[in-house]
Amino acid sequence: MKARPAKAPPIPAHPGVTVLEDEVVWDGRFPLQRVRFTYARFDGSQSGELVWELWRRHAGVAVLPYDPVADSVALIEQFRLPALAAGLDPIMVECPAGLQEIGEAPEQVAVRETLEETGLSPDRFELICRTMLMQGGCDETMHYYAARVRLPEPGAGGEYGLLDEHENTRVLVVPAEQAFAMLDANQNHECDGDGLPLVAAASPGAAATGMGVMPTELLYRDDAYAREATATVLAAGPEGVLLDRTPFYAQAGGQPGDAGWLRWEGGEMPVNKAVKGEADTVLHLPAEGAALPPVGATVTAALDWAPRHRHMRMHTALHLLCSLIPGAGVTGGQIGAERSRLDFDLAAPPTKEWLTERLNALVAEDHAVGERWISEAELDENPSLVRTLSVQPPRGAGRIRLVRIGAEDAPVDLQPCGGTHVRATAEIGRVEVTKLENKGKQNRRVYLVLAGE
Missing domain, CATH: 3.30.980.10 (Threonyl-trna Synthetase; Chain A, domain 2)
Incomplete structure (x- = not known):
C-alpha cells in the first residue's frame, strides 16, 4: 500500500466534526484530498453530508525586505503561470516568498527565500501576521515578515533564483511610499499592471525603529542537560548573535549566562556569555575579535558544560x-x-x-x-x-x-x-x-x- 504523502495527513479529530471518508485522490506536487464529512451547526444539530476537495499546500512564508535608512523596500518580478491562466500579465511584482517544508521553521524559510530570490541577508525580522490564503479549499497558511536590510539605490537590483528549479527573479528597489501607493492602487481595483499583489499590512517603518524577531526557543526549558543543538542564525553583529533556538541560558535571576561556542561549516565563534535581548530573545556575545556566523547559516550551539x-x-x-x-x-x-x-x-x-x-x-x-x-x-x-x-x-x-x-x-x-x-x-x-x-x-x-x- 502506498504511503500517504506527508503534506496530506488525515483530518485531525475535532469534537464537532465527523469524518466519514478521507482519501488522497491526487499525489502530485501538491496533494488533493477528498473528504466526506458532517459538522456541528450553531444550533447544535449535525449538518448533512458534504464532500469537499482539499488542496494540501501546508505553509508558506513571504518577506518584505525594508531599508529604514533609505526608506525603501525590495520587491521581485517573477513569471507566474496561474496569473496567465487568470488572464493577467504573467510577470508579477511581489514579495520574496517560498514554501515551508515539513519540520522546517518559518524563520528558516524567511532567511532562505530572501537570500535566494534577492541576494539580501536581513539582520532582523519582525512577524507581521499569519493568515490563511484560501480557507474554503486549501490548507495553506502564510507567515508574513518584515526584514531589515541594506539596499542599493532605487531601480533594478539584479537577477536571482535557483537555476536547478528554473527560477528567475529580478529585484526592484522601490521607495516605501511608492510601494504602498502601488498596493493602494491594487486594493482600489485600479491596477493597470503596476499594482502590487500583496496582502495589506502595516508599513514596516514602525517596526524598523525597534524591529524585533520571534522569541528565541529556550531548549534548556525542556532539557537542561542538552549540551548542544543546531540552530539558524537570524542576526549577527558586534552586539551579539541571535539564533532561532538555543541551549544557552541567558543571564538572569542571579544565574550567569552560559559560555560556549557557535560552530558552522568553515568557522567557529567563542561565546563569552549569553544575555537577554529584545522581545524575549537571547543574544550570544562573541569573544573579542571573533568571526561572526553568516545570517541564515546553520550552526551548532555548544555549551561550556563544566561551569x-x-x-x-x-x-x-x-x-x-x-x-x-x-x-x-x-x-x-x-x-x-x-x-x-x-x-x-x-x-x-x-x-x-x-x-x-x-x-x-x-x-x-x-x-x-x-x-x-x-x-x-x-x-x-x-x-x-x-x-x-x-x-x-x-x-x-x-x-x-x-x-x-x-x-x-x-x-x-x-x-x-x-x-x-x-x-x-x-x-x-x-x-x-x-x-x-x-x-x-x-x-x-x-x-x-x-x-x-
Missing part, C-alpha cells in the same frame, strides 16, 4: 537553602561556579553549622526536581509562592514556571523560577555554608560552596 553544570548544582542548592529559612523574604542572590549566596530579610539566621548539616541531609535524600506551569491568575491567588522580594517572576506570557523539589503533594521547595537545575538533589553533591554576613538591620547574607571541589 553550566556547576551553576545547575548551585542553583538547586540555593532552593534547598531557601526551604530551610521559611517565611523570610529573599532580598538578593548570586549564583557562581565557585561560590553562591542568598540574602534574607531576617534578623537572626540559623548557624552555618546547622544549615550545612540540614542542607546535606536534603541532598542525601535525593529528592526529585521537577516543574509545572501555572497561570498568572493562579500566582496572584497564591502570592506566598514568591520568595524573592527584589525580583518578581516575569509576566506577560500568561503563565509562570514553578520549580518543585520533592513530592508534588508535600514539596521541600516550590517557587517560581526560570533557571536551570539538576534532576535530583543527590547530584548536587556535598555543600558547605562557609559564611554568614550582616548586610543591614534586617538583611543576612548566607554563602555556600560545593564542598571539597
Whole structure:
C-alpha cells in the first residue's frame, strides 16, 4: 500500500466534526484530498453530508525586505503561470516568498527565500501576521515578515533564483511610499499592471525603529542537560548573535549566562556569555575579535558544560537553602561556579553549622526536581509562592514556571523560577555554608560552596 504523502495527513479529530471518508485522490506536487464529512451547526444539530476537495499546500512564508535608512523596500518580478491562466500579465511584482517544508521553521524559510530570490541577508525580522490564503479549499497558511536590510539605490537590483528549479527573479528597489501607493492602487481595483499583489499590512517603518524577531526557543526549558543543538542564525553583529533556538541560558535571576561556542561549516565563534535581548530573545556575545556566523547559516550551539553544570548544582542548592529559612523574604542572590549566596530579610539566621548539616541531609535524600506551569491568575491567588522580594517572576506570557523539589503533594521547595537545575538533589553533591554576613538591620547574607571541589 502506498504511503500517504506527508503534506496530506488525515483530518485531525475535532469534537464537532465527523469524518466519514478521507482519501488522497491526487499525489502530485501538491496533494488533493477528498473528504466526506458532517459538522456541528450553531444550533447544535449535525449538518448533512458534504464532500469537499482539499488542496494540501501546508505553509508558506513571504518577506518584505525594508531599508529604514533609505526608506525603501525590495520587491521581485517573477513569471507566474496561474496569473496567465487568470488572464493577467504573467510577470508579477511581489514579495520574496517560498514554501515551508515539513519540520522546517518559518524563520528558516524567511532567511532562505530572501537570500535566494534577492541576494539580501536581513539582520532582523519582525512577524507581521499569519493568515490563511484560501480557507474554503486549501490548507495553506502564510507567515508574513518584515526584514531589515541594506539596499542599493532605487531601480533594478539584479537577477536571482535557483537555476536547478528554473527560477528567475529580478529585484526592484522601490521607495516605501511608492510601494504602498502601488498596493493602494491594487486594493482600489485600479491596477493597470503596476499594482502590487500583496496582502495589506502595516508599513514596516514602525517596526524598523525597534524591529524585533520571534522569541528565541529556550531548549534548556525542556532539557537542561542538552549540551548542544543546531540552530539558524537570524542576526549577527558586534552586539551579539541571535539564533532561532538555543541551549544557552541567558543571564538572569542571579544565574550567569552560559559560555560556549557557535560552530558552522568553515568557522567557529567563542561565546563569552549569553544575555537577554529584545522581545524575549537571547543574544550570544562573541569573544573579542571573533568571526561572526553568516545570517541564515546553520550552526551548532555548544555549551561550556563544566561551569553550566556547576551553576545547575548551585542553583538547586540555593532552593534547598531557601526551604530551610521559611517565611523570610529573599532580598538578593548570586549564583557562581565557585561560590553562591542568598540574602534574607531576617534578623537572626540559623548557624552555618546547622544549615550545612540540614542542607546535606536534603541532598542525601535525593529528592526529585521537577516543574509545572501555572497561570498568572493562579500566582496572584497564591502570592506566598514568591520568595524573592527584589525580583518578581516575569509576566506577560500568561503563565509562570514553578520549580518543585520533592513530592508534588508535600514539596521541600516550590517557587517560581526560570533557571536551570539538576534532576535530583543527590547530584548536587556535598555543600558547605562557609559564611554568614550582616548586610543591614534586617538583611543576612548566607554563602555556600560545593564542598571539597
